Amino acid sequence: MxxxxxxxxxxxxxxxxxxxxxxxxxxxxxxxxxxxxxxxxxxxxxxxxxxxxxxxxxRAMYLPNVNASYTFSNTNNPLYAFGSKLNQARITAMDFNPDNLNNPKSISNFATKIEVQQPIINMDxxxxxxxxxxxxxxxxxxxxxxxxxxxxxxxxxxxxxxxxxxxxxxxxxxxxxxxxxxxxxxxxxxxxxxxxxxxxxxxxxxxxxxxxxxxxxxxxxxxxxxxxxxxxxxxxxxxxxxxxxxxxxxxxxxxxxxxxxxxxxxxxxxxxxxxxxxxxKSSKAKFLPKLNAFGSFEMYDNKVAQFNANGYLAGIQLSWNVFDGxxxxxxxxxxxxxxxxxxxxxxxxxxxxxxxxxxxxxxxxxxxxxxxxxxxxxxxxxxxxxxxxxxxxxxxxxxxxxxxxxxxxxxxxxxxxxxxxxxxxxxxxxxxxxx
The missing domain is CATH 1.20.1600.10 (Outer membrane efflux proteins (OEP))
Known part of the structure; x- marks a missing residue:
């Protein structure tokens, strides 16, 4: 067998x-x-x-960084209320009345903002x-x-x-x-x-x-x-x-x-x-000056989807990392x-x-x-x-x-x-x- x-x-x-x-x-x-x-x-x-x-x-060392935002806010804070109305280009003489400045009515703000940051020189x-x-x-x-x-x-x-x-x-x-x-x-x-x-x-x-x-x-x-x-x-x-x-x-x-x-x-x-x-070399270069450009374009209104006021900001920044612990x-x-x-x-x-x-x-x-x-x-x-x-x-x-x-x-x-x-x-x- x-x-x-x-x-x-x-x-x-x-x-x-x-x-x-x-x-x-x-x-x-x-x-x-x-x-x-x-x-x-x-x-x-x-x-x-x-x-x-x-x-x-x-590629971020030479390409821009672009951000876009749309923000709604409502406030009766004196500082922010006056600033929001100023951004909306709706300031009148009555707004400078101390009573209105100190006790403003609540204000709505719709803000559209586009920000651009452009690196120029970053050796690190x-x-x-x-x-x-x-x-x-x-x-x-x-x-x-x-x-x-x-x-x-x-x-x-x-x-x-x-x-x-x-x-x-x-x-x-x-x-x-x-x-x-x-x-x-x-x-x-x-x-x-x-x-x-x-x-x-x-x-x-x-x-x-x-x-x-x-x-x-x-x-x-x-x-x-x-x-x-x-x-x-x-x-x-x-x-x-x-x-x-x-x-x-x-x-x-x-x-x-x-x-x-x-x-x-x-x-x-x-x-x-x-x-x-x-x-x-990159670590050492962190102490070298950095040159970057920045800019933004902003649009404001007190109504949704309205853009009656706008403004821009642009500039160049030269910065040093003097001490980072x-x-x-x-x-x-x-x-x-x-x-x-x-x-x-x-x-x-x-x-x-x-x-x-x-x-x-x-x-x-x-x-x-x-x-x-x-x-x-x-x-x-x-x-x-x-x-x-x-x-x-x-x-x-x-x-x-x-x-x-x-x-x-x-x-x-x-x-x-x-x-x-x-x-x-x-x-x-x-x-x-x-x-």
Missing amino acids: RKISLLILLLTTYSEVFSQEAVPISKTDLESKVSDNNLQVKMAKKEAELAQAELLGT AVYQKKAGQVKVEALNIKTERTREYVQFELKKSYMMLQLAYKMLETLENAKQTTLANKKVIDNYYKNGMIQKSEVLYMDVRISEIESQIQTAKSNVKNASDYLYFLLNENSDNKVLKPTESLQYTEYIVDSNLRLNDHRKDLQAYQKSLEAYDWMI LKSKSEQEKYKAERSKAETEIEQYTKQSQLELSKANRQIEDAQTKVSFTKQAWEQSKEAYRIRKNRYDQGLEKSADLLSAETLMSQKELEYQQAVFEYNVAGEYQQFLKK
């Missing part, structure tokens, strides 16, 4: 995986895919768009705008670096998909080899030439390979789903299949390779320092401290990046050595299996020894494919780090 249940489970899973549509994809197709659809790239772009939206607020706002522009530039550069990272991740995931299919192919070939050997062993057993235990050994090996094949199929689907995730595409009932097989690619190793100072992430960090410089000074110190912190973080990040680049070079060398050794071991295991197979066919080897040789050969082939994958990934990572 356990065997039957296992068989049903394997058949069900096989049906689920391979009833899906196989979508072929090449490395060229992948490179032509628009990486802007990637969610990580989208988030970086939205961050830059947010900074651009914040930058729009600096000018420097704030400069800081905002630099911030936008930094985030745009960061977006470009994010796009480069996603492109590297796409290449890595594509190679992971190639490896998954290669391992599945290797295990399928191992299964065919084992089934061919099983036919020979079954014939030997029928003729009484071997014991039942040797047939059971072969059955165990086939079950082991079936289990590995099932895991390999799951790895194929996992790698395909991850690629779809990076591309931000729907993976329902679809599985990607690479048109090229996993191949060893030669990468140049330079132990003296130095970090590129113009790498986009480093450029973005330097831009952040520039933004802090502008913010410090050390608020601006504290702001300067804050920006200086943040800049110093950012400078230290950049130094640390730069040194870590150089270490990462050197490490990547060593990883390529180590992976290259591993490829050589695993390839040699694979070739030797194939030769060992060939020799044991010939001796087994001549009745000079046990089936257990043949199974051991076949298992070792399959294992070494898988190790070789894994080593090629690790080498190619290390090479692509080095290319990403040195851009």
Whole structure:
């Protein structure tokens, strides 16, 4: 019953995986895919768009501020009553009577007012705008670096998909080899030439390979789903299949390779320092004179929607912020401290990046050595299996020894494919780090 249940489970899973549509994809197709659809790239772009939206607020440094209002009031306050009547151009000689001045009747006032404030020179706002522009530039550069990272991740995931299919192919070939050997062993057993235990050994090996094949199929689907995730595409009932097989690619190793100072992430960090410089200048500029113009046009009447009297006011104001309770000074110190912190973080990040680049070079060398050794071991295991197979066919080897040789050969082939994958990934990572 356990065997039957296992068989049903394997058949069900096989049906689920391979009833899906196989979508072929090449490395060229992948490179032509628009990486802007990637969610990580989208988030970086939205961050830059947010900074651009914040930058729009600096337009207030040169655009006028215009307000319009319509106000109704009713008062018997002597001062406001006389002023309202004066604004309405309804003052007569009788209004100067002391009794009327001291005890006026209540008066209604409808006032329409348009106010305009026009900035002329505000250096602190000018420097704030400069800081905002630099911030936008930094985030745009960061977006470009994010796009480069996603492109590297796409290449890595594509190679992971190639490896998954290669391992599945290797295990399928191992299964065919084992089934061919099983036919020979079954014939030997029928003729009484071997014991039942040797047939059971072969059955165990086939079950082991079936289990590995099932895991390999799951790895194929996992790698395909991850690629779809990076591309931000729907993976329902679809599985990607690479048109090229996993191949060893030669990468140049330079132990003296130095970090590129113009790498986009480093450029973005330097831009952040520039933004802090502008913010410090903005804080200092708050003590500089500010020149602003202002004006208003007013219309008054004691009846609604009537505008029988009007007047205007216009002027220019030159002002200084002589002392603000050390608020601006504290702001300067804050920006200086943040800049110093950012400078230290950049130094640390730069040194870590150089270490990462050197490490990547060593990883390529180590992976290259591993490829050589695993390839040699694979070739030797194939030769060992060939020799044991010939001796087994001549009745000079046990089936257990043949199974051991076949298992070792399959294992070494898988190790070789894994080593090629690790080498190619290390090479692509080095290319990403040195851009």
